Amino acid sequence: MLDIQNLHVDVDGKSILKGLDLSINEGETHALFGQNGSGKTTLVLTIMGFPRYRVTEGRILFKKKDITHLPVNERARLGIGLSFQHPPAIHGVKLKDLVEIAAQHGNRPFKTAEVAETINIPQDFLARDVNFGFSGGEVKRTELLQLLAQNPDLVLLDEPDSGVDLENIELVGETINKLLDRDKRSRERHKAGLIITHAGGILKIVQADKAHVLVDGQIACSGNPGELLNDICELGYEECVKCPR
Amino acid sequence: MSKVDELTERAEKAREKKAAYGPDIPLESYTSKAPAHQKVQTLKMLPSNYQNQSLGVGIDAKEEERSGSFFQLDTSVVYSKASAQNVEVLSVTEALDKYDWLKDYWWKAVAVDADKYTAQAALEFSNGYFIRAKAGAKTVLPIQACMFLAQESLSQNVHNIIIAEEGSELHIITGCRTADELLHGIHVGVSEFFIKEGAKCSFTMIHNWGPEVAVRPRSGAIIERDATFISNYVCLKPVKSLQMYPLFRCVGANATALSYSLLYATEGSHMDVGARVIMEAEQCKSDVISRAITNGGEIISRGNLTALHRDVKGHLECRGLILGDHGRIFAVPELDGAVPDVDMSHEAAVGKIAEEEITYLMTRGLSEDDATSAIVRGFLDVEIKGVPPALQEEMRRAIHTTEGIGL
Numbered sequence: 001m002l003d004i005q006n007l008h009v010d011v012d013g014k015s016i017l018k019g020l021d022l023s024i025n026e027g028e029t030h031a032l033f034g035q036n037g038s039g040k041t042t043l044v045l046t047i048m049g050f051p052r053y054r055v056t057e058g059r060i061l062f063k064k065k066d067i068t069h070l071p072v073n074e075r076a077r078l079g080i081g082l083s084f085q086h087p088p089a090i091h092g093v094k095l096k097d098l099v100e101i102a103a104q105h106g107n108r109p110f111k112t113a114e115v116a117e118t119i120n121i122p123q124d125f126l127a128r129d130v131n132f133g134f135s136g137g138e139v140k141r142t143e144l145l146q147l148l149a150q151n152p153d154l155v156l157l158d159e160p161d162s163g164v165d166l167e168n169i170e171l172v173g174e175t176i177n178k179l180l181d182r183d184k185r186s187r188e189r190h191k192a193g194l195i196i197t198h199a200g201g202i203l204k205i206v207q208a209d210k211a212h213v214l215v216d217g218q219i220a221c222s223g224n225p226g227e228l229l230n231d232i233c234e235l236g237y238e239e240c241v242k243c244p245r
Numbered sequence: 246m247s248k249v250d251e252l253t254e255r256a257e258k259a260r261e262k263k264a265a266y267g268p269d270i271p272l273e274s275y276t277s278k279a280p281a282h283q284k285v286q287t288l289k290m291l292p293s294n295y296q297n298q299s300l301g302v303g304i305d306a307k308e309e310e311r312s313g314s315f316f317q318l319d320t321s322v323v324y325s326k327a328s329a330q331n332v333e334v335l336s337v338t339e340a341l342d343k344y345d346w347l348k349d350y351w352w353k354a355v356a357v358d359a360d361k362y363t364a365q366a367a368l369e370f371s372n373g374y375f376i377r378a379k380a381g382a383k384t385v386l387p388i389q390a391c392m393f394l395a396q397e398s399l400s401q402n403v404h405n406i407i408i409a410e411e412g413s414e415l416h417i418i419t420g421c422r423t424a425d426e427l428l429h430g431i432h433v434g435v436s437e438f439f440i441k442e443g444a445k446c447s448f449t450m451i452h453n454w455g456p457e458v459a460v461r462p463r464s465g466a467i468i469e470r471d472a473t474f475i476s477n478y479v480c481l482k483p484v485k486s487l488q489m490y491p492l493f494r495c496v497g498a499n500a501t502a503l504s505y506s507l508l509y510a511t512e513g514s515h516m517d518v519g520a521r522v523i524m525e526a527e528q529c530k531s532d533v534i535s536r537a538i539t540n541g542g543e544i545i546s547r548g549n550l551t552a553l554h555r556d557v558k559g560h561l562e563c564r565g566l567i568l569g570d571h572g573r574i575f576a577v578p579e580l581d582g583a584v585p586d587v588d589m590s591h592e593a594a595v596g597k598i599a600e601e602e603i604t605y606l607m608t609r610g611l612s613e614d615d616a617t618s619a620i621v622r623g624f625l626d627v628e629i630k631g632v633p634p635a636l637q638e639e640m641r642r643a644i645h646t647t648e649g650i651g652l
Contacts, residue, residue, distance in 0.1 A: 048608055051600070052600070052606055071607070071613070072607035073607040073608075073610055073612050073616075076608050076610045077610055082608050084605070087605055088599060088605050088628055090605070090620060091374055091624060091626075092601050092620075092622065092623020092624055093606070093619055093620065093623040097619075098609055101606075102609040104610060107612040129623070146609060150609060233420035
């Protein structure tokens with residue numbers, strides 16, 4: 001579903017991604033590890049098409065179509081959805097309105113209030129300005145609500161569990177499982193996912209098929225998520241940097 | 246010398262007096278005379294293009310969900326009616342004939358010699374409205390008043406008196422606009438508000454002028470003990486020159502004045518708009534909130550809170566948004582505390598839309614233009630407490646029908 005080839009990306013004139021290759025098939029969920037500043041967020045924002053993230057070389061194929069230079073909204077319409085790590089707060093734009101805008105591209109009926117309730121978002125919250133005064137956990141859950149409405153085929157999740165309190169972590173994990181078809185048998189899964197996680201906590205609930213370690217703008221290592229995470233926990237990211245693989 | 250003579254003399258002396266703010270308008274290039282228009286039995290009898298045009302400023306010709314209506318075409322009051330009990334809607338000349346006491350209110354909240362425009366309103370007076378809620382009368386449905394300017398090169402000089410008597414509740418929506426075909430004109434509007442003890446009055450003014458029209462509203466309010474006055478001003482359409490700086494005086498204990506302005510200036514428009522509140526008694530409260538957007542035009546957004554008494558509280562907020570590469574927003578917030586133990590604050594911010602916000606909305610499928618519109622609409626979506634839903638809806642409609650905002 002997603003095929004990234006030799007991707008080079010500059011942000012404000014600084015080179016961040018330096019020849020990155022990554023493929024994610026339909027039904028697969030991949031995890032992406034990496035130190036702060038290694039380029040994880042840059043990668044998902046580039047896949048989403050943020051104009052600040054300038055592709056200088058390489059290309060991004062989605063559903064076999066070259067989307068390297070498509071605007072953000074067209075990528076969204078093609079079926080790419082992103083849960084932001086730190087989304088902006090926007091005065092006067094109501095959460096409910098934004099969810100309903102997202103649902104217009106979801107190709108299925110969506111009952112905002114009902115779904116919101118299932119992820120502990122109270123009714124009065126829907127009438128609030130999006131992300132304004134939301135706690136870290138509320139931001140994450142409302143991001144997931146927008147994605148549930150949008151129903152994307154490729155789900156990009158940037159640190160979906162950071163700031164989420166313990167009592168909601170299970171709920172967030174289960175919601176991600178639903179978004180990624182992880183609650184279905186493997187042959188019935190059609191969604192693809194890429195989860196950025198620095199500490200890997202969310203992977204206790206969301207089973208990823210494969211994991212990658214990003215070091216200095218390139219995939220330094222790929223493999224079994226559990227094993228990679230164990231290595232990182234034991235040896236630290238410093239070892240990944242030194243690792244000759 | 247009689248009171249009337251004294252006022253006339255003061256006005257005569259101020260005939261050439263330039264206003265403290267805003268470009269000077271040569272009044273001699275306008276006429277204050279216009280052919281009389283016939284009265285109508287219902288607003289539906291007005292020419293249909295006038296009906297449609299006034300709809301855009303919150304005036305409903307069907308008079309649904311209204312407690313009364315007033316319509317002035319050029320210098321003629323063609324319609325006035327109150328449909329709620331204990332509420333009066335009259336032309337101000339009729340009211341002056343009917344009530345001898347009304348002269349005690351005449352030029353009490355606005356000085357007749359403030360500048361050449363107040364002088365013009367006194368000397369070349371072309372009617373206006375009188376709206377009164379009698380003591381204890383509470384109306385939730387608004388009264389609508391329209392000032393319509395159709396005569397080419399007319400100076401429409403109106404003088405309005407609004408009285409909310411003790412314990413009453415009154416909501417007014419005033420729509421002012423020019424006929425689509427009118428090129429050149431000026432509207433001088435004096436409005437004096439008297440909000441008596443325990444009364445509540447909201448006044449929502451939606452303006453839709455032409456690109457060659459000058460506008461000089463001159464408003465003042467006197468707010469007594471435990472009373473609340475809410476002023477909402479919306480001007481989102483082109484205007485050559487608009488300048489107003491109304492003065493709201495909180496004279497009784499626990500009086501509240503709230504002012505909200507929503508402004509949008511395209512190229513060629515100059516707006517100098519603000520509000521002043523003087524808090525003269527204990528526990529007075531005030532908010533002066535403005536949202537200004539320039540898309541090539543110039544906006545000076547003023548605000549002044551003055552505390553003359555201990556134990557008062559006020560907040561001034563001015564936010565400006567610059568769209569495109571041209572245009573200017575100049576925010577002038579002023580706090581003036583002359584006594585100890587006052588609590589006044591202000592915040593002002595002027596900038597462009599953060600690209601990050603636009604892109605965020607685009608990730609949910611909105612085009613760049615639609616995302617920008619949503620943010621601009623959101624910027625103007627100020628929650629105004631104490632205004633009935635019908636009026637909130639009119640303000641929202643004005644926002645949504647503005648080109649460049651409500652795409």
